[in-house]
Amino acid sequence: MEAQTAEFGTAYVLKNILTTRKTGPPILPKGEYGTGFNPDTPDTLPSWLTEADLAYFVSKFEKTGFTGGLNYYRNLNLNWELMAPRHGAKIYVPVKFITGELDMVYTSLNMKEYIHGGGFKEDVPNLEEVIVQKGVAHFNNQRAAEEISNHIYKFIKKF
Structure with a gap:
């Protein structure tokens, strides 16, 4: 996934994530690498997201990458196990x-x-x-x- 986000670039990935209106869980079907999470990323930003906002988020994620966030999803099973005592x-x-x-x-x-x-x-x-x-x-x-x-x-x- 990190390679795919690098291929499309931080700005595209964040714009895609922030503007998605696709309902249901975020699922990238096996073997589908075309345009990342959502093939319907708009060309223009919605009114609530400015170019300056997007540039700020991009600057932060270019420093840290997406691995931290992706690791949360990679560890869902372990998270369930760790939280079991609080069930x-x-x-x-x-x-x-x-x-x-x-x-x-x-x-x-x-x-x-x-x-x-x-x-x-x-x-x-x-x-x-x-x-x-x-x-x-x-x-x-x-x-x-x-x-x-x-x-x-x-x-x-x-x-």
């Missing part, structure tokens, strides 16, 4: 959950059912609210920054 643990602090309706995690298999069908509330008894932002994908803190800030402010203000 069934509840989260008792107050929680407000915010996601985008096009978020690849939210649209992954069974996630909507878990979040809205009672499983999430069972695991997080003090879940106060679930916000699903219309037309927003994975990077909702950038795509809808003011809305996210307002939700966070109103939530924290209660305490």
Whole structure:
């Protein structure tokens, strides 16, 4: 994967990741190397992502590369093993959950059912609210920054 990201360049990979609106988990089919994660990368940036923002992210990832982030996914099985002692643990602090309706995690298999069908509330008894932002994908803190800030402010203000 590192070789593929190097082949396409940091700017292309980050633009691809930040602008994807493809729902479901990020899967690169075996043997498909064409254009990386999403063949529908737009030519122009969306209004919420400036050239300066993209250049900043590119400068940081050109120093560090993508290996750290990729290693998280490479270690998913080990992460599950390490977290096994906490299986069934509840989260008792107050929680407000915010996601985008096009978020690849939210649209992954069974996630909507878990979040809205009672499983999430069972695991997080003090879940106060679930916000699903219309037309927003994975990077909702950038795509809808003011809305996210307002939700966070109103939530924290209660305490």
